[in-house]
Amino acid sequence: MAGNPVKSFSCPACGGIVEIHAVGHTISAVCAHCSTLIDTANDHFKIIRKEHEASRDTDIPIGAKGVLDSIKWEVIGYVEKKDKSSLSFWEEYLLFNPYFGFRFLIQSDGHWNLATITKRYFPLAGSASELELDGEKFSVYCRGESVVEYVKGEFYWRVRKGDEEKYVDYIAPPKMLSVEKNKQEVTESLAEYIEPEIIEKAFAVGLHGKTGIAANQPAPFAGKLGKIWKIASLSILAAFIIQWSMGSGTLVNNTRINIAQNDKEKNYSTAVFNLPRRSNLSVRSSAPLSNNWMELELSLVNESSNETYQSRQVIEYYSGYEDGESWSEGGQIAESTFSAIPEGNYRLVIDPSSGLLGSSDVSMEIKRNVPAWGNFWIIFLCIIVFPVFALLYRWSFESRRWENSDYAPAIYQSGESDD
Amino acid sequence: MIRIFTFFCASLVIMLAYANYQGYVFSNIFSSQSHAAQSSNHYHK
Numbered sequence: 001m002a003g004n005p006v007k008s009f010s011c012p013a014c015g016g017i018v019e020i021h022a023v024g025h026t027i028s029a030v031c032a033h034c035s036t037l038i039d040t041a042n043d044h045f046k047i048i049r050k051e052h053e054a055s056r057d058t059d060i061p062i063g064a065k066g067v068l069d070s071i072k073w074e075v076i077g078y079v080e081k082k083d084k085s086s087l088s089f090w091e092e093y094l095l096f097n098p099y100f101g102f103r104f105l106i107q108s109d110g111h112w113n114l115a116t117i118t119k120r121y122f123p124l125a126g127s128a129s130e131l132e133l134d135g136e137k138f139s140v141y142c143r144g145e146s147v148v149e150y151v152k153g154e155f156y157w158r159v160r161k162g163d164e165e166k167y168v169d170y171i172a173p174p175k176m177l178s179v180e181k182n183k184q185e186v187t188e189s190l191a192e193y194i195e196p197e198i199i200e201k202a203f204a205v206g207l208h209g210k211t212g213i214a215a216n217q218p219a220p221f222a223g224k225l226g227k228i229w230k231i232a233s234l235s236i237l238a239a240f241i242i243q244w245s246m247g248s249g250t251l252v253n254n255t256r257i258n259i260a261q262n263d264k265e266k267n268y269s270t271a272v273f274n275l276p277r278r279s280n281l282s283v284r285s286s287a288p289l290s291n292n293w294m295e296l297e298l299s300l301v302n303e304s305s306n307e308t309y310q311s312r313q314v315i316e317y318y319s320g321y322e323d324g325e326s327w328s329e330g331g332q333i334a335e336s337t338f339s340a341i342p343e344g345n346y347r348l349v350i351d352p353s354s355g356l357l358g359s360s361d362v363s364m365e366i367k368r369n370v371p372a373w374g375n376f377w378i379i380f381l382c383i384i385v386f387p388v389f390a391l392l393y394r395w396s397f398e399s400r401r402w403e404n405s406d407y408a409p410a411i412y413q414s415g416e417s418d419d
Numbered sequence: 420m421i422r423i424f425t426f427f428c429a430s431l432v433i434m435l436a437y438a439n440y441q442g443y444v445f446s447n448i449f450s451s452q453s454h455a456a457q458s459s460n461h462y463h464k
Binding site: 224227228231232234235238239242243246278279280281337338339340341368369371372374375376378379382383386 | 420421424425427428429431432434435436438439441442443444445446447
């Protein structure tokens, strides 16, 4: 910005020095000493509005220089506006670069936007609920009427305290398209959300923290949610195929034993069977019990090492007829699976106990390498938890974004009524 | 973040394939299957 000419003159109201930085562009300036608004369109420097107000400090001082988007900007003007109905405030800093013109830094509730005046014409701007710019759809977020509360610095348009205009904000986060109408003109500006840390670094200032969610604040996982769900879906599909390809297991032993009431101290054993490699082992027991129970202590014994793996099964089945309705509970089948049994020769030792009065046959089917669908469901849960969290967090964020708008999409409406 | 999640998912799928091949049953980590080495042939009755 070297060589940018600065023009100075004495304030016609207080005599203080007033500097013009955007020479040839500025048509009004506010005296930093007495806040009097001066016409700078020519060298007569007429008073537009006389004030006796001390200049306020702003978060970014007038005259501060900073680099944004690789362009060096100088803050030359400041306007504070208020919404007439909601009474919410926002600040607009006018930035100037002699080669790139003007930009606006807009602050509201600690959220910042860098805006530029668009040269586009939107015939339905203001009345439409949706606008399209470069293929991007902008949805209406708010409509209102603003009033200028405070002015400081210099401007390329006439601005004074009390100026009123209607505005409509359209959003396509992180962008915002604002349409402002006053008696003289319609102005359309395109803003993009900018993190306050970038402003702090660029202008070497300290800023207030953010409160709430800004209209066009980028949502968490923006542009990534679809990819996250795609990766999760493909992973679950791969896991399902792996699980499904295991088939239904290989039968290694089929045994039928008869358990009598007076055989409580007796153990039963299957024939020896072989596991050719490390695998799981499923034992499925069934007994035609009725209003009775049976407990089976299972011990899988390695023939060569005597190493044992233990499990327990309970079969109980009760049924009856009561108050005109039949009922039943329990079942006649129990199933348990031994995990990761090393290769070798094994036999299964069964130690039963039961409430039998007579005797009962128990059929036992032993299979190796059975598909443990529990494994799949655990992997499924591990994969799906993050995408679901991301989706819910995004939905919650969007709901909070739209809770300050009268034009919230139905999906983000709270459903609360005012009556 | 996308790379980390992709790596995480791929690791889980590979873990499932390995666990299934080796016969591991994840739910048995919390179940009653116990494992004991026997010093004598206790079950030969």
